[in-house]
Amino acid sequence: MSIGVKFQRKHQRLGYLVKYLYYFIVKRNILQKKVSFGTKNSDKVIYVIKPDYQDGVEGLLSLINKQVLYIAYARKRGFYPYVDWKNYKTQYYDGKNNAWEYFFKQPSGLTEDEVYKSKNVYLSGWTFKTINPEGLFEAEVFIDNDIREKSSKMLCDHIQFNDEVLSIVDREAANLRISDCIGVYVRGTDYVKLKPSGEYVQPTVEQVKCKIREFENKYNAPIFLVTEDGNIFDALKDEFGNAIRIVSFDTFIRNYEGKDVLSKSNVLEKNKRLRGQKYLAKMILLSKCKYLISSITQGSKFSYILNNGKYTDEYIFHLGLY
Known part of the structure; x- marks a missing residue:
């Protein structure tokens, strides 16, 4: 890895920390949080993956790149990921269907009904430590073969x-x-x-x-x-x-x-x-x-x-x- 890329990564991480502190003070709804919806699946931790920004503007591939990072983050911790584009707004929101399933299979085979009756649930969002420390899915994929290969492996491993x-x-x-x-x-x-x-x-x-x-x-x-x-x-x-x-x-x-x-x-x-x-x-x-x-x-x-x-x-x- 070049000195320039290391310098860029260091400042990206610093920027992430500053942004986290801003959200912690001003927009806490965008942070990851733990909730309980019932008593089901008491032996599992379910990770509900939602768009970070629910303005209905972000493009499909931008959304997908970020959701893959959350799926990988959840699986690495032994959680069961469920992507929810029904109760959270995207360009494809209609209030009736989980728009993620227009394009992909659910990563853990969970249904909406059981997710929202489960005991141990995290709602995805920003954490104190970035979920993307290696800078995957960024424009560096065009110039850094290692970043491209790691991004490709993550993409292919975590979506169907x-x-x-x-x-x-x-x-x-x-x-x-x-x-x-x-x-x-x-x-x-x-x-x-x-x-x-x-x-x-x-x-x-x-x-x-x-x-x-x-x-x-x-x-x-x-x-x-x-x-x-x-x-x-x-x-x-x-x-x-x-x-x-x-x-x-x-x-x-x-x-x-x-x-x-x-x-x-x-x-x-x-x-x-x-x-x-x-x-x-x-x-x-x-x-x-x-x-x-x-x-x-x-x-x-x-x-x-x-x-x-x-x-x-x-x-x-x-x-x-x-």
């Missing part, structure tokens, strides 16, 4: 995609011949128009075109494009024509006004279950490509970790932060 998601992935992978493709991932819409502070700068369409031409000339391979932005899709389709491949169900946002983040704009698919499953499937497919050209976002981190170093060639746009 559900049958609906796997069915979508298998069907689309066959249609796309995904293992032959140059995967291209780039965000537009709110990332570009709002330039959210602390998020990674996205490349311009011209930068993406140049890199695709380079890969196309080297590998003569089809291009699997993942973007939500209709303008980006149009520009790349005009440039590369039938070499561009997309999933059969893809749609694009063309009427985004740039006044708020996508999750608070009236431009997303109304069926939250399908919206999330389709997005997750595309990011899994991106991890199965032979080559990769990508910007840095929470989504691309997930795909990169899932692939775990198996791309034959790759290019990641490191353009700094907004």
Whole structure:
């Protein structure tokens, strides 16, 4: 590990401690706490995993990366993890269903009924000691093979995609011949128009075109494009024509006004279950490509970790932060 990375980790831990103290004084509801809901499972400790921030804004892959850390934390301590996206708000909240189960199986096979009648229960949240001391699932996965490999192992050890998601992935992978493709991932819409502070700068369409031409000339391979932005899709389709491949169900946002983040704009698919499953499937497919050209976002981190170093060639746009 380089001196620079050690220095960064030290200051990340210091920042975590300061943030914990702030939450302890001002927002204690975000801290981990122990509760009891009844007398069931008196021989077990159940760990209810909830989103840290329940503003309905955080993206699916950002949520997943964090929930995996909590699942690993619980299992390391002999607890039984249960992910609750029904009683705690996410983008996919409807007050009726546990949205985690739209995408994944429960890590311990527990049901909501028995969890909320159990005697020994922890509600996840910030603790005095960080649950992520090694900095897993951060942007370092793109430059540090050790961090990427540890992140990948944790991801694969602690989540199971559900049958609906796997069915979508298998069907689309066959249609796309995904293992032959140059995967291209780039965000537009709110990332570009709002330039959210602390998020990674996205490349311009011209930068993406140049890199695709380079890969196309080297590998003569089809291009699997993942973007939500209709303008980006149009520009790349005009440039590369039938070499561009997309999933059969893809749609694009063309009427985004740039006044708020996508999750608070009236431009997303109304069926939250399908919206999330389709997005997750595309990011899994991106991890199965032979080559990769990508910007840095929470989504691309997930795909990169899932692939775990198996791309034959790759290019990641490191353009700094907004």
